[in-house]
Amino acid sequence: MGHLLDGAWSFEDHLSETATGKYIKKPSQFRNAITADGSSGHPAEAGRYVLYSSIACPWAHRTALYRVIKKLEDIIPLVNTEQSPAEQGWAFVDGAHNVPGTDQTVNFLHAIYALGEPDCTTRVTVPLLWDSKTCTIVSNESSEIIRMFNTEFAAIAEPTPDYYPDPLRDQIEVMNKKILDGINNGVNGSGRSKTQDAYEESIELLFTTLDEMEDHLSQQRYLCGDTQTEADWRLYPNLIRFDPIYYVGYKCNLRHLEDYPNLSNYLRDLYQTPGIESVSDIYSMKRQVFSANGPIGANGVVPLGPVVDLTRPHDRDRFAHAA
Numbered sequence: 001m002g003h004l005l006d007g008a009w010s011f012e013d014h015l016s017e018t019a020t021g022k023y024i025k026k027p028s029q030f031r032n033a034i035t036a037d038g039s040s041g042h043p044a045e046a047g048r049y050v051l052y053s054s055i056a057c058p059w060a061h062r063t064a065l066y067r068v069i070k071k072l073e074d075i076i077p078l079v080n081t082e083q084s085p086a087e088q089g090w091a092f093v094d095g096a097h098n099v100p101g102t103d104q105t106v107n108f109l110h111a112i113y114a115l116g117e118p119d120c121t122t123r124v125t126v127p128l129l130w131d132s133k134t135c136t137i138v139s140n141e142s143s144e145i146i147r148m149f150n151t152e153f154a155a156i157a158e159p160t161p162d163y164y165p166d167p168l169r170d171q172i173e174v175m176n177k178k179i180l181d182g183i184n185n186g187v188n189g190s191g192r193s194k195t196q197d198a199y200e201e202s203i204e205l206l207f208t209t210l211d212e213m214e215d216h217l218s219q220q221r222y223l224c225g226d227t228q229t230e231a232d233w234r235l236y237p238n239l240i241r242f243d244p245i246y247y248v249g250y251k252c253n254l255r256h257l258e259d260y261p262n263l264s265n266y267l268r269d270l271y272q273t274p275g276i277e278s279v280s281d282i283y284s285m286k287r288q289v290f291s292a293n294g295p296i297g298a299n300g301v302v303p304l305g306p307v308v309d310l311t312r313p314h315d316r317d318r319f320a321h322a323a
């Protein structure tokens with residue numbers, strides 16, 4: 001995948017996550033914040049920010065999920081992109097896109113990065129949060145965008161649960177680290193490493209972590225107790241893709257997720273949370289991941305199976321659930 005070099009698209013791949021053979025997630029470059037009080041220069045306001053996303057991307061999926069569970073759909077518009085056949089990264093496949101706050105019409109997401117910061121050298125990733133008043137990028141880091149969504153719009157959005165409550169923060173951080181190293185990065189390490197050793201190291205850590213999660217979820221309904229937290233929503237994007245995408249396309253094939261009774265029931269519990277099904281379109285995820293321009297260089301043929309029915313009942317009610 002190319003990148004932006006001094007503000008212009010370059011087809012070279014030297015900022016790639018796999019340039020050395022081993023998948024290594026690169027740090028995001030745009031790390032500003034929306035704040036309720038506006039002290040960051042990006043005050044929480046309805047209609048001001050745009051979330052650029054892609055259904056193909058599990059990191060971006062976190063932000064799309066939060067937009068739903070935090071009831072921000074009428075406050076923050078979401079625009080989806082797809083990998084472009086012209087190989088210029090994320091593209092507006094339904095036609096040219098008018099960038100809010102500007103008179104510019106663009107075909108590729110990289111043009112928005114360059115509008116926000118002319119001359120920048122960066123990977124062009126989703127998610128991307130755009131401020132249409134300052135015409136700048138707020139953030140391209142999903143873990144920070146979901147924290148902003150969790151708290152900063154509270155005064156202008158309908159009431160919703162706090163997914164990062166004070167008393168659970170230490171536990172959430174421990175879980176987040178385990179999920180990031182073992183699962184978020186583990187699936188990519190399995191699917192995108194370019195050496196046998198790097199693949200084996202990733203898949204072993206991935207399945208050891210899944211085994212631990214299975215055990216943990218035999219004791220309680222959610223990762224940090226009896227309420228959903230940020231940790232659950234950071235795990236969900238990888239669990240929903242596990243059997244249909246990672247098992248088949250990323251060689252994460254020691255076991256299916258369906259072989260884990262607690263994890264598979266837990267996945268259905270999260271999927272059946274109100275609103276989540278609407279941002280969990282597995283066929284679209286598969287179509288993009290297995291496209292010729294997708295992350296694993298497939299040929300566009302979408303595997304039909306395994307078919308997993310996430311609407312069937314789960315057994316997680318056997319644990320307490322604090323509303």
Ligand SMILES: N[C@@H](CCC(=O)N[C@@H](CS)C(=O)NCC(=O)O)C(=O)O
Nearest residue numbers: 001028057059124125126140141142
């Ligand atoms: N920093 C990001 C990572 C996002 C990320 O890696 N997105 C991938 C898609 S799944 C991407 O846009 N890759 C394009 C590239 O690396 O050029 C986050 O967690 O928000």
